[in-house]
Amino acid sequence: MKEYTESQELTELKEDIRNWEDWFDVIITECHDCKENKKYYDTLIIKAKDQETKSHPNWFLTRVWLADEKEIEMAEAEELGEVISATQLEISYCPFCGEKLS
Numbered sequence: 326m327k328e329y330t331e332s333q334e335l336t337e338l339k340e341d342i343r344n345w346e347d348w349f350d351v352i353i354t355e356c357h358d359c360k361e362n363k364k365y366y367d368t369l370i371i372k373a374k375d376q377e378t379k380s381h382p383n384w385f386l387t388r389v390w391l392a393d394e395k396e397i398e399m400a401e402a403e404e405l406g407e408v409i410s411a412t413q414l415e416i417s418y419c420p421f422c423g424e425k426l427s
């Protein structure tokens with residue numbers, strides 16, 4: 326099976342932490358940069374609070390799926406980098422290295 330190669334533009338979008346704040350409507354106060362996660366490049370572990378309620382920050386596993394050329398070709402998206410889906414799960418431990426997050 327051919328391995329998926331992400332376009333440079335999408336990689337750059339995901340490297341900018343402010344984009345994650347926009348995608349999830351949160352303010353990020355901390356990031357868990359996990360050395361054990363070598364597989365999921367569309368995933369980020371963040372400590373964040375809601376932009377509106379400014380709630381007490383919690384740890385979340387977030388995963389975002391951005392449109393690439395393929396999705397535009399298939400008319401599932403109009404432009405590169407468009408958010409197709411965004412998932413956010415509240416967590417207490419890192420699912421990759423097992424570290425307790427606090």
Ligand SMILES: [Zn+2]
Pocket residue numbers: 357358359360361419420421422423424
């Ligand atoms: Zn970890």
